[in-house]
Amino acid sequence: MRLFWKIAGIEARKRMAYRTDFWLNALVAFVTELGVAYFIVLAMFGSSERLGGYSRSGMLLYYVSVILTARLVRPADLEWAISDDIYQGALNRYLLYPVSYGMMKYATQIGTLLPATVQVALFGAWVPFVLGIPEGLHVTPASAAMAAGAILVANLLHFLSVYPIQLVAFWADNCWSLLVAHRLVVMVFGGLVLPLTLFPAWSQPVVNALPFKYMFAFPVDALLGRLTPGEYAAGLAIALGWCVVGAGLSALVWRRGTLQYTGVGI
Amino acid sequence: MRYLRLYAHFVRFSFSRAMEFRLDFFFRIFMDTLWYAHHLVFFWVVYRHTTLLGGWTLDQMIVFAGGVFLVDAIQMTVLANNMWMLPNYVNKGDLDYYLVRPVSPLFFVSFRDFAANSFVNLMMAIGLLTWSLGRYPAPLGAGAICAYVALLLVGCALHYSMQMLFIIPVFWLHTAGGLREIFWSLDRYRDRPHGIFTGWVRRVLFSLLPFSLIASYPATLLFGGRPWPIVAHIAGVTAAALLFMVWVWSRGLKAYASASS
Numbered sequence: 001m002r003l004f005w006k007i008a009g010i011e012a013r014k015r016m017a018y019r020t021d022f023w024l025n026a027l028v029a030f031v032t033e034l035g036v037a038y039f040i041v042l043a044m045f046g047s048s049e050r051l052g053g054y055s056r057s058g059m060l061l062y063y064v065s066v067i068l069t070a071r072l073v074r075p076a077d078l079e080w081a082i083s084d085d086i087y088q089g090a091l092n093r094y095l096l097y098p099v100s101y102g103m104m105k106y107a108t109q110i111g112t113l114l115p116a117t118v119q120v121a122l123f124g125a126w127v128p129f130v131l132g133i134p135e136g137l138h139v140t141p142a143s144a145a146m147a148a149g150a151i152l153v154a155n156l157l158h159f160l161s162v163y164p165i166q167l168v169a170f171w172a173d174n175c176w177s178l179l180v181a182h183r184l185v186v187m188v189f190g191g192l193v194l195p196l197t198l199f200p201a202w203s204q205p206v207v208n209a210l211p212f213k214y215m216f217a218f219p220v221d222a223l224l225g226r227l228t229p230g231e232y233a234a235g236l237a238i239a240l241g242w243c244v245v246g247a248g249l250s251a252l253v254w255r256r257g258t259l260q261y262t263g264v265g266i
Numbered sequence: 267m268r269y270l271r272l273y274a275h276f277v278r279f280s281f282s283r284a285m286e287f288r289l290d291f292f293f294r295i296f297m298d299t300l301w302y303a304h305h306l307v308f309f310w311v312v313y314r315h316t317t318l319l320g321g322w323t324l325d326q327m328i329v330f331a332g333g334v335f336l337v338d339a340i341q342m343t344v345l346a347n348n349m350w351m352l353p354n355y356v357n358k359g360d361l362d363y364y365l366v367r368p369v370s371p372l373f374f375v376s377f378r379d380f381a382a383n384s385f386v387n388l389m390m391a392i393g394l395l396t397w398s399l400g401r402y403p404a405p406l407g408a409g410a411i412c413a414y415v416a417l418l419l420v421g422c423a424l425h426y427s428m429q430m431l432f433i434i435p436v437f438w439l440h441t442a443g444g445l446r447e448i449f450w451s452l453d454r455y456r457d458r459p460h461g462i463f464t465g466w467v468r469r470v471l472f473s474l475l476p477f478s479l480i481a482s483y484p485a486t487l488l489f490g491g492r493p494w495p496i497v498a499h500i501a502g503v504t505a506a507a508l509l510f511m512v513w514v515w516s517r518g519l520k521a522y523a524s525a526s527s
Binding site for chain 1: 316318
């Protein structure tokens, strides 16, 4: 456990080292995402008072929250790191270490949380003053605590959903296309592109059963006070269930992949 | 003619290389198919709650989406791999290899790697654009359709120029990708209809960062916009962006310090 936190600490320091790049990219990405979402919301609410259970300012608050939540759940460029290790043969040295490779990589991901949290705090500081808390939403210390728990589970779930895909690099020369595909699916069914309540009623049971909602929309719903304690507990249970599936799949793919890994890179 | 022959060689090499890695070939088709689906799902869900978005109906929006798909497929097939590698060439000094060739280095670094595995998606994008135009409920006119497709190709040139303008700073910054990440963030504006943007953001998207001119503004040509102002605006901005990019590229080459760069 001490090693886990040490690795996380090293990654956090590394992230902060490239300050200009780090902050400039993060700021432009945030402003752009929010800008596009802002204009989409304005256009959508041209003729309606409420959509998918949100008022206009409520939906804007949803978008700000989900964009910031995504920063805590999905680290910037670690999605490619594992497949890169395999392509380039850099995995060799990790195989000699007396710790699990997956655990080390997850510690690295946790390390990115510190700078990401600083970003979220800074980028989100204006929200209460500009958007306030729109009618129908209830942001309280309790809902914030629920959201924090949901984000931690979401972070693990996202890692465990990307990890087995990255391990496909044992067989394919390049699996970045699969990672982009994963990102697209997660964006749509996780509620990053649109609030999931806008999806048709018949699709809701499917969306609720899939793991993607629990990565982004679920923590935001918890933050905005849109979940009862029962719904929150059920959601966490489903997310943790998917974590078990992801961990099992990862172990299986890892075992088969390492059996035929030659260690020379591609 | 010489450059066309050279490009034909690039394409041949790329296809033979892509056939060596068949799994990746299918992964890329899968990814691009999902990218198209993700756009169509977005508009489909939005139009369940509104009849107009940025002044366009769902049918008009699907035509616009078809245009975005075509521009993106051309970018992914012809340019994407090259744009990805360019910062590495500069940072590691591998650009030397291109500078000693008896052809334009800009042509060589921009077009050398034709992504054969994205070529299937280019066909798919053409099919989707044809489908979107075919299902449009009113007659569009062959002339307008030809002009629209021509403007989309001009939009590709504009997109290329803008992307290069964000990558070329690597000559001075020596970062992993120049300002590439910033470009990718801003590129989201390309995929949304210009009608939703208002005020100074709209003005910027039509001039300084002309993302709306790549696929969105050309579509107005089909929906009753006055053709000549649209064509003049897009052609003018594209020409200016291309010339500026070539000038910045030449300045970048002067700043290039080979392997120690």
